[in-house]
Amino acid sequence: MHIPLPDEVAAITAIGDPTIRNLRITQCYQELSSVLTGRTGLVANWCTFATWASKQAGQSIRREDLLRGIEARLAPGELDELKLVWRIAGNLGVGTLLQQSLQEIIRDTWLVRVVDRISEAVGRGNRKVFEEIGWEFARFVSSCFQDQVFDQQRLDAFCSGLRPGNPPHGQQYLKQAFTNYYNAFFETDPQLRTELQLQANLEIGFHEQTRLQPEIAASLNAVFAVNKRMITEKVIDTLFSPASWLARIRLAYLKITGNTSQLEMALDQLMVRLQVIVREQLTIHLMTLTLPPDERLSLGKDLNKPYPEALMRLSCASLVAMLAEIDPTPDSVLETGAADWASLPERMHFIADLFRCCHLDPALYAPAFTPQQIAAMKAGRLPAGRL
Template sequence: MHSPSMADIRRIALINNPVLRNVLITQSYYELSEIIMSRTGAVANWCTFATWASRQAGQSIRKEDLQRTLEARVDIKLLKEFQALIAIASEMGIGSSISVRLHALVKNSLFTSVVDRIGEAVAKGNKKVFEEIGFQFARFIAECFDNTEPDLQRCELFCREMLDGDPPDGQQYLKRAFTNYYMAFFERDEQLRLERLLLANLQIGFHEQTRLQPEILESLNAAFTGKDIFRKEVIDFLFPPGSWLSQVRFLYLKATGKTSRLEAAIDRLIMELQHLVRKQITAYLMTLNLPHESLLLSKDLQRTYPKVLSCLSYKDLVELMAKIDTTPESLKESGAEDWADLTDRMHFITELFRCYQFDEQLYEPAFKPEQVEAMKRGEVPMGRL
């Protein structure tokens, strides 16, 4: 198994093509996960989960399905706000074919710009996490992995290169996480070893999610940005700038106050579209596809805790669980009501990491061998990604 080096991480992070960069990030996480498991055995580490999260991110980066989902589930013509706008425009003598053309404008402008903004935000977050945490995993493997006996000084030297303090700026949780991974390599108490590994995963997860908060908000709120631009596009559509007669008419109607009803109708339509689109974006982004199942992140996990993790005793783990899991001994309310809320999000992730720590489906490759060969040549692979 190839072990991604620090130079590999830097090189991949600098790739401008977001689609190629994403598949290489996903594959690198898989490779890093396999290397870590060569020391821990078949126990999921943070990179194991990151493999599938990055693969899921690839759908948004490649702009797959979301535009079709918006078009299928947001029926513009049935909206009362759309019908009211058409009625007002008709009263003002703005053409009889406006309905079909305005419908096309919404699809081709609003939906497309929303999908583009989501793709950009997700790609930015995918790169941001990889070049920080992926790099630290590669450095950890290079500097601490070949010890056959614990060398705490070596681990401390490794951690010293990271920043003190809490996220988003500090890397204190990463220091603690890699220390727990390192100590787990040599831990003879099996219960403590497995709880240390869970703790390390959660510590990195907390750091990662805190760092990603801006990009997650940007993705979920993509429908609420660019409102003024879209509003201008609708007005320009109704009163084409290239037609001086149309512009004269618009200025006259505005001067006499007769455009107020039309502009208010445009704003009501935009507001309704924003709420409907945000609902669909949330549902789309709150899905995690694993090899043999799809998880809706808004739903409680339908699992039980692995027996060995059903009752936690390691002090540091219990303390962190109390901070990030509102129901530390139950899967009740594990579904995230609002993915933009860090506390809600971490509650779900905590339960996910705990329930799936020994799930063998997570250890499967994310891509076929021929796809890996293509991406290593610098090509976007063919087939389903």
């Protein structure tokens, strides 16, 4: 079994290629997960879930099918705003030329930049979390994992490397989480041991999600961050080429008579409508998580999974207290779907129940990649096959 150490985490974090870096992060999470389950048995730790979240993030980082999927759902020809653009362009005598070029302009001038922003934001978040939490897991494994008897001094030495205070700047929740993992190693009551491990997962999840808030918001709002006005400018340049003095004279005349303002206003209305549609599609894409063997979860819908028998009723006071703060529907998966993934409370409600439902799910330990893919990524190459 490969045991990732802090130096390896630092080396992966430093990889410049976001695609290769993401693949290495995903694999490293799975290796860290395997190390911990080697001691705890098949009980999910935070890295177990991080493996599949990072693998999902890789689709956005690689822009995998995202652009094509959005284009397929746009159906701009059915929009009243587009019909208005065609009518005004026809009155200006440029309707045919505009119909030939507008879709390409929207795609290449605006939509590609939106997808690029999403890829960059997801890549930043993927790296940011791994750089901090992956490092701490590797440090924990290298310093505390082999202890056969409880050693308070060793635990204190590990925790001294964590910053006091709450996230996003403090690491108090990480301190609590690794303390609970360590205590679980030596807990003889199987029920309490399981609940301590779940609490540790939730504490790291809360820290992670608080730290990721800027990147999640940037991903979901990428469609509004790219200036839609550039479409109008590109259309005008296409219809009235700067290289043709006759076209520019005609444009000047149309501006003086107020005719181009109608086209510009219609294009602005079209782009506002497209922003809304694309934002909806991006939300669907970003709020999807695939778990093995091939279970696609929509993060906007209630979980349709039961709690394992061992976690139907909870007895650990600190775990119950934490869930009272983050789970507004106690001991139930009702209303777990997050209407707005940019909302930290809604995310944590979903995550709390997801972690609890899947805590003992053996399917989570399926390999994320084939041995050939792992060898390729560790050699710095993009692996072949489905990633």
